[in-house]
Amino acid sequence: MNGRAHALLRLFAVQGAWNYERMLGVGIGYAAEPLLEDLKVADPVRHSEAVVRSAEFFNCNPNLAGLALGATVRAEYDAAPGAQVARLRAALCSPLGALGDQLFWAGLLPALVGAALAALALGTGGRAVVGFLVVYNLIRVWVAVWALKTGLAAGMGVGSAIGASWIPRAVPRVGNAAGLLIGFALPLVAAWYLRPLGTIRAVVGVCLVAGAGVVAGRLFGARMTGSRFALIAVALTLLFRLVAR
Amino acid sequence: MTDPLVLAALLAWGTLVGLDLVSVAQAMIARPFVAGAVAGMLLGDPAAGLRVGVLMELFALDVLPIGAARYPDYGPATVAATVLAAGSPWELSLGLAATIGLLVSVLGGWSLQRLRRLNAEAVQRHAAALAAGESAAIRRLQYAGIARDTLRSAFLTAAGLAAAWVADRWLLLDRRTAVALTLVVLGAGLAAALGGALRSAGRSPRRRWLAAGLVLGLALAVLL
Numbered sequence: 001m002n003g004r005a006h007a008l009l010r011l012f013a014v015q016g017a018w019n020y021e022r023m024l025g026v027g028i029g030y031a032a033e034p035l036l037e038d039l040k041v042a043d044p045v046r047h048s049e050a051v052v053r054s055a056e057f058f059n060c061n062p063n064l065a066g067l068a069l070g071a072t073v074r075a076e077y078d079a080a081p082g083a084q085v086a087r088l089r090a091a092l093c094s095p096l097g098a099l100g101d102q103l104f105w106a107g108l109l110p111a112l113v114g115a116a117l118a119a120l121a122l123g124t125g126g127r128a129v130v131g132f133l134v135v136y137n138l139i140r141v142w143v144a145v146w147a148l149k150t151g152l153a154a155g156m157g158v159g160s161a162i163g164a165s166w167i168p169r170a171v172p173r174v175g176n177a178a179g180l181l182i183g184f185a186l187p188l189v190a191a192w193y194l195r196p197l198g199t200i201r202a203v204v205g206v207c208l209v210a211g212a213g214v215v216a217g218r219l220f221g222a223r224m225t226g227s228r229f230a231l232i233a234v235a236l237t238l239l240f241r242l243v244a245r
Numbered sequence: 246m247t248d249p250l251v252l253a254a255l256l257a258w259g260t261l262v263g264l265d266l267v268s269v270a271q272a273m274i275a276r277p278f279v280a281g282a283v284a285g286m287l288l289g290d291p292a293a294g295l296r297v298g299v300l301m302e303l304f305a306l307d308v309l310p311i312g313a314a315r316y317p318d319y320g321p322a323t324v325a326a327t328v329l330a331a332g333s334p335w336e337l338s339l340g341l342a343a344t345i346g347l348l349v350s351v352l353g354g355w356s357l358q359r360l361r362r363l364n365a366e367a368v369q370r371h372a373a374a375l376a377a378g379e380s381a382a383i384r385r386l387q388y389a390g391i392a393r394d395t396l397r398s399a400f401l402t403a404a405g406l407a408a409a410w411v412a413d414r415w416l417l418l419d420r421r422t423a424v425a426l427t428l429v430v431l432g433a434g435l436a437a438a439l440g441g442a443l444r445s446a447g448r449s450p451r452r453r454w455l456a457a458g459l460v461l462g463l464a465l466a467v468l469l
Contacts, residue, residue, distance in 0.1 A: 013269045017390030019364030020313065026368065030387040033380050048378035055375055055383050062271060101311050106445045110306060113276065117299060118462070120278070122469075126291065129282045136273050172450075179451040182306065182442045183458020184465075186435060189299060191466035193431050197336060197424075205425075206432040213436020214443070226307035226437020227317055227347045230430055234344050237429045241422045 003034030007069065008148055010034070014065045022057045028069055029055025035073045035152075050076040053085055059093050061100020064167075066144050068092045070151020071158035078155055088156060095159075099167050104140070107174035112136050114181030121188035209233060254287045255324055256402050262320035263398020267310075267357070268391050275320035277301035284327035293331040293338075298323055300343050303434030304350075307441035313361075318353025321398060322346040325405025329413055337418075340426025343434070345412050349405040356397050364390050 014027035032054035039047040053072070060068060068089060075085045112132050119128035154161035162168075194203050213233075216224045258280070266275040273279060278298035285294015301323045308316045326346030330338040367386055368375070374382035418426065446452040 012271070013387070013391065015271070016268045016388075016394070017364050017368075017386045018267060019361050019368055019390070021365040021368040023313070026364075026383060026386045026390070029380075029383040033383065051378040051380055051383070052376060097311075101309070105309050105311065109273070110442070110445070113278075113302065113306065114458075116278065117302065120295060120299060125295070126282055126286075129279055129295075132276075133273060133279065140271075175445070175449070175451045176454040179442065179446050179454035180458040180461075182438065183455040183460075184462040185458075186438055186442075187459065187462035187466040189303070190431070190435055191469070192299075193296075202424075202428055205428045206435065209429050209432025210435040210439065213433050214440050217436065217440035217444075225317075226304045226433065226440060227350060229436065230304065230347055230433035231344070231351075233429045233433050234340070234426060237425050238422070241425065 003037055004148065004152070006034035007031050008066070008144060011062075011066055011069065011144055011148065014062050022055065023059035024062070024065060025055050025058045027062075028058050028065060031065070031069055032073055035069070036076065039076060046076065046079070049082055050085075053082065053089070056086070056089070058089055060096035061104060063104050063140055063143055064096045064100040064147055066147030067151040067158060067162060068096055070148045070153075071155055072151075074152050074155035080156055084156070088158070092158070095162065099162070099171060102171045103167060103174060107171065107178050108136070108139065109178075111174060111178040111181045114178065114183075114185040118181065118185040118188050121185065121192035251287060252406065255284060255328065255406060256399065258283055258287060259321040259324040259402025259405065260395060260398040262324060263318060263353070263401055264391070264394055266318055266320055268394040275318075277305050277319045277323040280320045280323040281327050284324040285331060288327065288331040290331040293333075293335060294327045296335045296339055297327045297330045297342055297346070300339060300431060300434050301326060301346055301350075303438040304347065307437035309441070309445070315354055315358055317347075317350035318357060318401065319346070319350045320353075321402040321405050322348075322350035322353055324402055325349050325409045328406060329409040336427055337420065337423040338427075340423060340428070340430045341412060341416060341418060342409075343430040344426065345405070345408050347430075349401065349408060352404065353401050356401055360393055360397050363393055 010031040014024055014031055017026040018024065029051065036047055036050050036054065039050060058068065072085055072089055075088060112135060116128045116132035150161055150165065151158055190206065194206060213229045216229050262275050262280045265272055278295070281294040281298020281301060282291065283294070285291040288294070301319050305319045310316050323346055326342040329345055330342035367389055371382045371386055442455050446455050
């Protein structure tokens with residue numbers, strides 16, 4: 001099967017046409033095109049059906065999309081019944097979404113951001129930014145290569161391949177690292193801003209606002225996002241200053 | 246700020262950053278502290294870029310960009326906020342700059358929703374071609390989606406730069422109000438990051454790791 005490198009590159013734009021109709025579907029179809037080229041010659045009818053299936057509804061974390069792409073393309077080459085390929089695709093949405101979101105958005109990303117923010121607050125400057133970009137991208141490119149390779153090798157057995165892989169074990173470890181590093185970074189970042197101001201009043205003020213923000217977040221849940229609370233607090237501050245004048 | 250070359254570079258950077266959030270690459274140049282650092286360098290004030298970027302990053306840590314969730318677009322917003330903060334003492338400019346940044350990020354979140362609806366309408370228009378298995382239709386949809394997001398990001402960055410210019414010219418705050426805004430936004434940012442970390446931790450062992458990190462960080466902050 002040719003076109004793996006092209007498919008891999010296209011996976012980095014898998015959310016290019018993200019929409020409420022098919023979510024990642026069009027992006028997966030776009031990434032599948034080079035992989036399905038050989039099928040066009042071998043079995044044009046099957047190729048046409050495979051193209052239709054490749055762009056149907058699909059959603060998962062973009063970093064693990066290669067697993068679904070590889071598995072469904074392998075299933076097409078193995079002449080699995082079309083309905084079975086569609087079922088495989090549907091069945092992969094939830095696990096790849098949940099695992100990928102936990103691994104990347106709630107794990108690796110906050111862990112590396114926490115490390116970078118702590119390093120910045122400790123005076124490394126721009127090197128922390130460069131380090132963050134290099135480490136994150138090395139990991140996620142490696143994951144993308146692994147995911148496509150594993151999917152292409154496993155085909156219909158991709159579920160077992162995912163279960164036996166490093167991903168389920170890595171999720172809680174990366175999550176714990178994220179908790180530790182974010183927790184470590186926050187006091188350092190606060191000190192980085194507050195130390196130059198040099199007043200206890202500033203520290204107390206910031207702590208009070210931060211406390212109120214956390215309490216508001218707990219009370220109002222998802223409706224009270226961080227940015228909403230900030231904008232309300234800014235409006236109240238401006239009002240208070242206006243009245244005080 | 247008025248140098249056309251710098252403005253063009255900021256617009257290009259903001260557009261790239263906006264694209265990186267969802268559509269292309271996701272190399273994390275859209276993270277506010279990255280976007281701010283580069284914007285600060287373009288403006289000749291890297292320190293301001295880092296101060297703004299790290300503050301906006303605290304708000305971004307509150308966001309879990311899952312599926313169809315609506316979330317703010319902090320990248321181009323940070324570029325705009327850095328423009329407002331560059332060249333002035335950060336303790337006076339950070340609060341107003343972050344406020345403008347937060348407003349632009351909300352606009353960015355709305356524009357992302359609009360983009361997704363436009364992409365869905367395009368898919369509906371190409372439904373027959375998709376059902377016929379035309380690869381060209383998939384390519385057209387993909388390229389058009391990326392082109393739309395490029396335009397969205399460019400417009401959002403331009404709107405942010407315009408908002409920064411207006412704020413710089415007309416929103417003149419006295420010293421006490423400016424410092425108060427900085428402290429309020431910093432406190433809100435810390436609350437956002439901590440709230441996000443608590444939510445992600447839930448009742449899992451991760452909460453203990455978070456607490457351990459907080460204790461270690463606090464000890465180091467006091468010692469240094």
